[in-house]
Amino acid sequence: MTEFDDLVRIEDGRADISPGWVVGAAVNGGALMSLATRAAVEATGAVDAHTDPVAFSTTFLAAVQPGAVEVATEVLRAGRSFSTCEVTLSQGGVACVRHSATFADLDVHSEPVHRAETPPEMPEPESCAPAVRAGFAEQITILDRLDLRIDPATVGWAVGQPARDGEMRAWIRFADGREPDTTALPFFLDAMPPVTFTFGALGWAPTIAFSGHVRSRPAPGWLRMRITTRNVVGGLFEEDAVIWDSRDRVVAQSRQLAGVRMPAAPVAS
Amino acid sequence: MTEFDDLVRIEDGRADISPGWVVGAAVNGGALMSLATRAAVEATGAVDAHTDPVAFSTTFLAAVQPGAVEVATEVLRAGRSFSTCEVTLSQGGVACVRHSATFADLDVHSEPVHRAETPPEMPEPESCAPAVRAGFAEQITILDRLDLRIDPATVGWAVGQPARDGEMRAWIRFADGREPDTTALPFFLDAMPPVTFTFGALGWAPTIAFSGHVRSRPAPGWLRMRITTRNVVGGLFEEDAVIWDSRDRVVAQSRQLAGVRMPAAPVAS
DSSP states (O other): OOHHHHHTOOBTTEEEEOGGGEETTEEOHHHHHHHHHHHHHHHHTOGGGOOEEEEEEEEEOSOOOSEEEEEEEEEEEEOSSOEEEEEEEEETTEEEEEEEEEEEOGGGSSOOEEEOOOOOOOOOGGGSOBOOSSGGGTTOGGGGGEEEEEOGGGOGGGGTOOOOSSEEEEEEEETTOOOOOTTTHHHHHTOSOOGGGGGTOOSOOOEEEEEEEEOSOOOSSOEEEEEEOSOEETTEEEEEEEEEOTTSOEEEEEEEEEEOOOOSSOOOO | OOHHHHHTOOBTTEEEEOGGGEETTEEOHHHHHHHHHHHHHHHHTOGGGOOEEEEEEEEEOSOOOSEEEEEEEEEEEEOSSOEEEEEEEEETTEEEEEEEEEEEOGGGSSOOEEEOOOOOOOOOGGGSOBOOSSGGGTTOGGGGGEEEEEOGGGOGGGGTOOOOSSEEEEEEEETTOOOOOTTTHHHHHTOSOOGGGGGTOOSOOOEEEEEEEEOSOOOSSOEEEEEEOSOEETTEEEEEEEEEOTTSOEEEEEEEEEEOOOOSSOOOO
């Protein structure tokens, strides 16, 4: 069994999250979004092949620790084209994550392509340095689950030269070779370091709320990601992410609101 | 009492929506988002002045007709910095809208501005034609609630010359002079015609899921909006909206996934 399939395994309404999915002292939000996605698919019984989370939103109410997680689901709709399920992840009876997702069959929503965002130009993965757990990244345990290659043009922050432009790009895939699917995309959407690193703000950026769309089933191979922010105000910022697959198709997009402690000197927009 | 304040009035867990808020045969989604926002603020009792919906998401499960709506709320968190409430709007016992919102006090999240999106260049409102209920817009009853002035450069679709560029810009405010506030911003975020009109697809674009951030309390006066789409695939598209207030500040941003029936000939991206 792959590491990711172990993460999202649910038995008798419980999951057991390994310590390998933490960032700092808490389980990574993206890992929890993928766990909730799997719970919803199991709860709906994949009505009419509605296995793809075309729209989801997640509110993070309290930090989750590795170990047992209670998984509760409520099916809100099982319709002809779309099914909707709400998932609550709890620990010790305390609700920590509330996740709502609408599922469809992307086989019937993949063509025709009238308009599509093209992937960014990037050096090949072999020309990007792998992100590893060292220095500032020592506490980012989930990096061990990933093969993450950040575009060198967007990684000046790691050597004290933040570009201050609010954009980071990377190649990403699972370290153990598991191929991406639409259950894994919510995890990948939140797997990069916060885009606020590009302003030299190298601290944790706690997610308040996260929402995403899965637009196509990913082909095997590397994914490419771009994360950006355009508004960093009063300690809050939005982070937008887009993921393309190896066929150059947009497979997922997301936006989150998160908190940040910015360096003392304001950065001009 | 203004039209909008009448819309969001809740008594004994019920609202009564006037026929003035419909588009076609159903109540406009944005009107329902603002009603849910007001319900959540009343349910939390505005804990610690957390009256501003900094992040919200809404799933549309079934169409709502004008008339009585049952309003149920569940407070998920009443924290130091953020409070979260889930709202369900039902008719005849059938859940039609599920809305989740996290509230904060934007007085403490408005400064400093490290990075901000600047408003688009647009002709003054006096140089833009008011959008009125005529022709294709006859069924868009909510236009009577609005003073909506679409930038002429983005309105070619109305005269058979769609720009096919996925962008529309407008000035917007309430027709009866009520000033905008953070409860009204969810309504405004969904008040323009669908951005797919710019591709000549002049039909209704039903929202599947909607998520938004309110970033600042709006100053009195005109709001400016820009809506865009970058991915129109297999009958689904995302619509991004940004609203600026009269001080040129970003006050809200959103993304929705919606359905569209595109004209027969695919449009090149």
